[in-house]
Amino acid sequence: MIRDVEVLVIGGGPAGLCAAQAAAGAGAHVLILERDDVPGGQLVKQTHKFFGSERQYAGDRGIFIGQMLVEEMTNHPNVEIMTDTTVLGIYEDGVVTALKDEQHLKFRPKKIIVATGAAEKFLTFPNNDLPGIYGAGAVQTLMNVGGVKPADKVIMVGAGNIGLIVSYQMLQAGVDVVCVVEAAPNIGGFLVHASKLRRAGVPICTGWTVKEAYGDGKLEGVVLCRLDEKWQPIEGTEIKVACDTLCLAVGLTPLAELCWQAGCHMEFIRELSGHVPVTDENLMTSVEGIYAAGDVSGIEEASSAMVEGRLAGYAVAVSLGYDVERAQKEVEAARAELVELRSGPMGGKIRAGLAKVAEKRGGASC
Amino acid sequence: MLIKDGIPTKEDLAAVLPSEERLAKGPVAITECFQNIACNPCVAACPQHAISMEPDINATPKVDPDKCIGCRLCVKACPGLAIFVVDMSRPEDKALVTIPFEFLPVPQKGQLVCGLNRAGEEQGWFKVTQAVSGGKKNMTWMLTLEVPKELAMEVRNIKVGGYRDGE
Numbered sequence: 001m002i003r004d005v006e007v008l009v010i011g012g013g014p015a016g017l018c019a020a021q022a023a024a025g026a027g028a029h030v031l032i033l034e035r036d037d038v039p040g041g042q043l044v045k046q047t048h049k050f051f052g053s054e055r056q057y058a059g060d061r062g063i064f065i066g067q068m069l070v071e072e073m074t075n076h077p078n079v080e081i082m083t084d085t086t087v088l089g090i091y092e093d094g095v096v097t098a099l100k101d102e103q104h105l106k107f108r109p110k111k112i113i114v115a116t117g118a119a120e121k122f123l124t125f126p127n128n129d130l131p132g133i134y135g136a137g138a139v140q141t142l143m144n145v146g147g148v149k150p151a152d153k154v155i156m157v158g159a160g161n162i163g164l165i166v167s168y169q170m171l172q173a174g175v176d177v178v179c180v181v182e183a184a185p186n187i188g189g190f191l192v193h194a195s196k197l198r199r200a201g202v203p204i205c206t207g208w209t210v211k212e213a214y215g216d217g218k219l220e221g222v223v224l225c226r227l228d229e230k231w232q233p234i235e236g237t238e239i240k241v242a243c244d245t246l247c248l249a250v251g252l253t254p255l256a257e258l259c260w261q262a263g264c265h266m267e268f269i270r271e272l273s274g275h276v277p278v279t280d281e282n283l284m285t286s287v288e289g290i291y292a293a294g295d296v297s298g299i300e301e302a303s304s305a306m307v308e309g310r311l312a313g314y315a316v317a318v319s320l321g322y323d324v325e326r327a328q329k330e331v332e333a334a335r336a337e338l339v340e341l342r343s344g345p346m347g348g349k350i351r352a353g354l355a356k357v358a359e360k361r362g363g364a365s366c
Numbered sequence: 367m368l369i370k371d372g373i374p375t376k377e378d379l380a381a382v383l384p385s386e387e388r389l390a391k392g393p394v395a396i397t398e399c400f401q402n403i404a405c406n407p408c409v410a411a412c413p414q415h416a417i418s419m420e421p422d423i424n425a426t427p428k429v430d431p432d433k434c435i436g437c438r439l440c441v442k443a444c445p446g447l448a449i450f451v452v453d454m455s456r457p458e459d460k461a462l463v464t465i466p467f468e469f470l471p472v473p474q475k476g477q478l479v480c481g482l483n484r485a486g487e488e489q490g491w492f493k494v495t496q497a498v499s500g501g502k503k504n505m506t507w508m509l510t511l512e513v514p515k516e517l518a519m520e521v522r523n524i525k526v527g528g529y530r531d532g533e
């Protein structure tokens with residue numbers, strides 16, 4: 001049996017929830033499919049206060065922003081959320097298939113908003129398969145969702161925001177964070193995050209990397225070494241550091257398989273951290289009726305993911321003829337908000353990436 | 367250097383420190399936020415409109431020391447835990463430093479805690495004169511420490527746990 005759906009949102013993270021909020025707010029009927037057992041995406045484990053401005057709930061803790069959005073969508077008469085439901089494919093005839101409780105489900109949506117987020121990257125070095133080496137996201141979930149102290153003594157790889165934030169949250173959980181190792185010459189994450197780790201006594205070692213891990217059956221320590229300006233290991237700088245856990249926070253890459261499969265025009269854009277669907281100023285992909293919002297169309301932040309979700313949701317409402325005048329105004333407001341969020345030096349990479357997307361499409365970027 | 371190791375330099379700090387005359391007058395906020403990031407809860411939190419950002423949200427915050435009354439609302443609002451309030455107005459040789467704090471256990475008023483500087487190095491034991499919760503949703507505590515005046519611009523954190531009961 002194929003179920004007809006007006007707006008199908010794939011992924012219940014900040015982008016998907018805000019897309020649903022916008023589309024349903026304008027009058028459309030929305031179904032959100034989320035593969036996890038709870039909606040909220042990355043927000044369910046973000047115990048820190050968020051940046052941005054009031055419109056993106058800055059100053060509030062990510063976890064509370066998630067709870068607030070989930071509660072609002074759960075109680076919305078026009079929105080249904082199905083959890084434990086993994087979308088498997090988007091087919092040419094517009095049918096979407098999903099798996100729930102070992103059952104195959106089929107949907108025929110009028111509009112699709114893909115908001116599947118991102119996957120963690122890994123790092124290659126000898127013995128990187130030893131038990132005790134994890135992605136930062138897994139550690140954060142264990143700790144902040146599962147309530148489990150994930151390690152006794154940990155080394156973090158990566159001084160981007162995720163590495164810095166998860167290190168700080170491990171300190172809060174009582175873990176001994178030996179150091180943060182960063183291959184780049186400079187700290188990539190927000191310096192206020194770096195400073196608060198540093199004044200808690202955690203050294204941040206820029207220009208260093210992991211050469212190899214060692215241990216008998218499980219991780220017992222790592223060999224770190226310095227890098228020169230050309231990112232080559234400097235011989236003789238190796239040091240052995242004991243730890244029971246190595247945490248990798250070396251970046252995310254868009255989880256865009258569904259867009260590939262749907263036949264969307266995809267491009268590799270380095271600044272957006274991988275292959276992304278080429279979207280227009282309404283965040284519609286090259287396939288009519290399929291939109292992409294949030295990290296799936298370029299790794300950025302929850303603040304911008306929420307605004308992108310809102311933009312896509314209202315654009316869908318306009319295309320379906322719901323509350324057109326107000327929805328169109330909201331689309332424009334969201335575009336302006338994104339421009340503001342991305343206007344600073346930290347937004348430089350995203351701006352460059354989006355400019356490339358616009359070039360590939362042959363139009364102006366939003 | 368800040369961008370290499372997370373420790374602000376003397377030059378970084380010089381740009382945000384209020385004048386000695388202002389410091390001597392009473393509590394005042396110091397924003398140790400030196401990077402252009404899209405963030406402005408500090409501006410929104412200040413009831414005195416003492417914090418500004420020009421031209422937009424990506425600018426670093428500027429405190430107008432003449433408008434700031436040292437109320438500490440920005441301390442708990444800041445997601446970067448980058449704002450401190452320093453009070454050098456007391457006649458004795460002690461200053462009061464208010465820091466944001468997000469660890470357990472939270473020290474109690476009257477207890478002695480080990481103070482740390484911006485590099486996490488121990489600076490001595492200081493009395494907590496106030497421990498104020500930011501509330502159920504905010505969850506950031508504001509701890510006020512009594513420190514020798516010469517350490518008022520050094521102490522920016524405390525060691526978690528091992529608190530001693532004061533006299």
Ligand SMILES: Cc1cc2nc3c(=O)[nH]c(=O)nc-3n(C[C@H](O)[C@H](O)[C@H](O)COP(=O)(O)OP(=O)(O)OC[C@H]3O[C@@H](n4cnc5c(N)ncnc54)[C@H](O)[C@@H]3O)c2cc1C
Pocket residue numbers: 010011012013014015016033034035036039040041042043046048049050051085086087088115116117118137140161162165166255293294295296300301302303304305
């Ligand atoms: C440690 C850490 C700290 C961060 N701190 C901040 C911060 O302070 N401020 C900030 O603005 N941002 C922060 N971010 C970034 C922010 O969390 C992400 O940018 C944001 O969550 C992206 O939102 P999204 O909705 O696109 O993706 P996600 O939050 O990843 O949500 C995607 C959802 O889609 C679901 N999904 C994926 N595939 C399928 C499928 N096939 N079928 C069904 N469901 C699927 C996933 O389960 C997930 O729930 C942080 C991220 C991390 C990891």
Ligand code: SF4
Pocket residue numbers: 394395411412413414415416417429433434435436437438439440441451
């Ligand atoms: S301490 Fe109070 S008055 Fe001063 S800047 Fe902060 S919020 Fe404003």
Ligand code: SF4
Pocket residue numbers: 192397398399405406407408409426427443444445446447448449
């Ligand atoms: S709220 Fe904190 S981190 Fe954000 S701009 Fe103000 S001082 Fe900087």
